[in-house]
Amino acid sequence: MELTDQEKIRRENLAKIRELGIDPFPAATFPVTHLAADIPQQVETDAEGNVTNLQEVTLAGRIMSQRIMGKAAFANLQDSSGRIQLYVSRDDIAPGEDKTLYNTLFKKLLDLGDFIGVKGFVFKTRTGEISVHVKELTFLGKSLRPLPTPKRDEEGRVYDEFKDPELRYRMRYVDLTVNPQYKEIFRKRSRLITSMRQFLDDLGLMEVETPILQPIHGGAAARPFKTHHNTLDVPMYLRIANELYLKRLIVAGFDGVYEFAKMFRNEGMDRTHNPEFTAVEFYVAYKDYNWMMETCEQLLEHAVQSVNGTTTVKAGEHEIDFKGPYRRLTMADAIREYTGENIDGADEEELRAIAKRLHVHVDKTMGRGKLIDEIFGEKVEGHLIQPTFITDYPVEMSPLTKKHRSKEGLVERFELMVNGKEIANAYSELNDPIDQRERFEDQLQLAERGDDEAMATDEDFLRALEYGMPPTAGIGIGIDRLVMLLTGQKSIQEVLFFPQMKPQAPAAPKN
Missing domain, CATH: 3.30.930.10 (Bira Bifunctional Protein; Domain 2)
Known part of the structure; x- marks a missing residue:
């Protein structure tokens, strides 16, 4: 199997994760308590706008974006319900002297599409976005192929969207990940x-x-x-x-x-x-x-x-x-209403003549029932909204x-x-x-x-x-x-x- 450069990098990251003693495909249960889309509906705030509830939430899903800013980072987590922003601080997820979980795993080896689990509390950012401040992070699954990522140029044109119908139908697992609206x-x-x-x-x-x-x-x-x-x-x-x-x-x-x-x-x-x-x-x-x-x-x-x-x-x-x-309409009345032809009592040859007048293609294998079905299908069905x-x-x-x-x-x-x-x-x-x-x-x-x-x-x-x-x-x-x-x-x-x-x-x- 010939791999792309991105696929090679992800396999190298996979090996490095194993070298850290972390199982990239763990079998243990991860206890999810909340879904991303439900959290904004459940938030309660005080007069200053501070979140007063949801002090402990646990979510799991794919990392869909990352913005690393030194000792802290923002990321988007996508689960079955939607997306939510994460705030990840080095000293929160790696509180001791060993900062490997943040400096190596999160910053260098975590690829877009990887599955993680997080535990933390809900807060509002300065811009008012509901987010989860991560206190614990668990690696749950490695993605060895990069997901399609839409890109926008300076003029606002979007490229690399996963919109081709044949690809979407053939790879639903990708389609419903990057096009969750479907x-x-x-x-x-x-x-x-x-x-x-x-x-x-x-x-x-x-x-x-x-x-x-x-x-x-x-x-x-x-x-x-x-x-x-x-x-x-x-x-x-x-x-x-x-x-x-x-x-x-x-x-x-x-x-x-x-x-x-x-x-x-x-x-x-x-x-x-x-x-x-x-x-x-x-x-x-x-x-x-x-x-x-x-x-x-x-x-x-x-x-x-x-x-x-x-x-x-x-x-x-x-x-x-x-x-x-x-509305209720007999088949004969429907054909009469939309074509002007009367099929009541018409034999096979008369039906063939009607089909010819209506420019409905028929062949010699068709009996009386099939002829009527063809006339109805071609000339009547489309009118019945x-x-x-x-x-x-x-x-x-x-x-x-x-x-x-x-x-x-x-x-x-x-x-x-x-x-x-x-x-x-x-x-x-x-x-x-x-x-x-x-x-x-x-x-x-x-x-x-x-x-x-x-x-x-x-x-x-x-x-x-x-x-x-x-x-x-x-x-x-x-x-x-x-x-x-x-x-x-x-x-x-x-x-x-x-x-x-x-x-x-x-x-x-x-x-």
């Missing part, structure tokens, strides 16, 4: 999942786990990742959906189940798609899609309010309000959905569209095993025509349905896209800690 995205993501889980628990549903490695790729129309199980000598698939397993649990007698799950689809990548994504799906017995629409409104209103303190979010030039009720339920899909688009109770050729399904993208997909679940088998057979015909997203027949799921499943409502909600909305992000990579990336090109050899 941590709030992931804190909101965590709060969102927590608030949704609380809502579903309060609804009386049980959280469950279902297989990620499955013998059949079912539950959605998508291309799977395929692998091989050596012991069983059978092909296996990473799940594209957990729907069929959750419905098996409804058959088993649970009234309501939910799962926050990772899904995997071997498809394209763009600003709103990642091959691995997170969704929450829940299924409730003795309910239908009308009940699920109302529940979805309540869930999202609760979650957005919990995360952002308001039901409105800013998405580019739009302000989106998640407070219910949401405020939360809108698109309801009553054609039966060909929904092989797992109960047929509409009063509208021939349609099913009881809705998708929630927000800011031009699908956020949720829900059904009155199909519980007729004979009808379900026929739908699987229709999917098989599409697969034979070349549709690699067609759903496979799951004989075990059909067997489960034959034992009887009550009327059931089910929904899947995409967590990643919802986080994008709540945090104002335009790219899904911004809301994933570790998005999928192309392999990194090897470094060019140096002459």
Whole structure:
């Protein structure tokens, strides 16, 4: 491994720290009592502005800057919450005759990015900055690579910022250290999942786990990742959906189940798609899609309010309000409203003609359902900014959905569209095993025509349905896209800690 000059210096410092008898990677627990960002909120002062509390605080984190001034120094410590200024005096941290801790370790061997622990008291500097006067200093971890450090020239231009998206996504450990403002995205993501889980628990549903490695790729129309199980000598698939397993649990007698799950689809990548994504799906017995629409409104209103303190979010030039009720529009009415075309009763050839008039690209592998999906996706989705339920899909688009109770050729399904993208997909679940088998057979015909997203027949799921499943409502909600909305992000990579990336090109050899 070829090292840069900076990396060589840091390894030399590492060796010198060991020579001092200090372990540069200690294993002992360091008892932190305060976080940097909390201290300014907790400070109490007297009439002269002197800090009267926080006489003993213990913090740990990275050194992000140093200003050495002989026998004293200022430094910035960054922990998980933010930064705080440290004041370090030689005679405080090295009170005896041996000044090695300050003169050698702190002044010469401590590099930016190193971890230290400090113990001291809080005070205000002459300029009024809340700081920690360090009385004890402990070395906690050596950084062998220098962190990117932005530099500003005389004209105020900034250089060497760690802003390149590909580098940021590839090296999150660096990104979130030098760009800590992005941590709030992931804190909101965590709060969102927590608030949704609380809502579903309060609804009386049980959280469950279902297989990620499955013998059949079912539950959605998508291309799977395929692998091989050596012991069983059978092909296996990473799940594209957990729907069929959750419905098996409804058959088993649970009234309501939910799962926050990772899904995997071997498809394209763009600003709103990642091959691995997170969704929450829940299924409730003795309910239908009308009940699920109302529940979805309540869930999202609760979650957005919990995360952002308001039901409105800013998405580019739009302000989106998640407070219910949401607009409801059938798929046929939505296509008619935004294109002027009527798809009611249109057969496959008529749909191809409509697509051609609308300049929507289609191919011969597409059946009636896929054609309608393409028309809707190209010409309607982008107009649906405020939360809108698109309801009553054609039966060909929904092989797992109960047929509409009063509208021939349609099913009881809705998708929630927000800011031009699908956020949720829900059904009155199909519980007729004979009808379900026929739908699987229709999917098989599409697969034979070349549709690699067609759903496979799951004989075990059909067997489960034959034992009887009550009327059931089910929904899947995409967590990643919802986080994008709540945090104002335009790219899904911004809301994933570790998005999928192309392999990194090897470094060019140096002459």
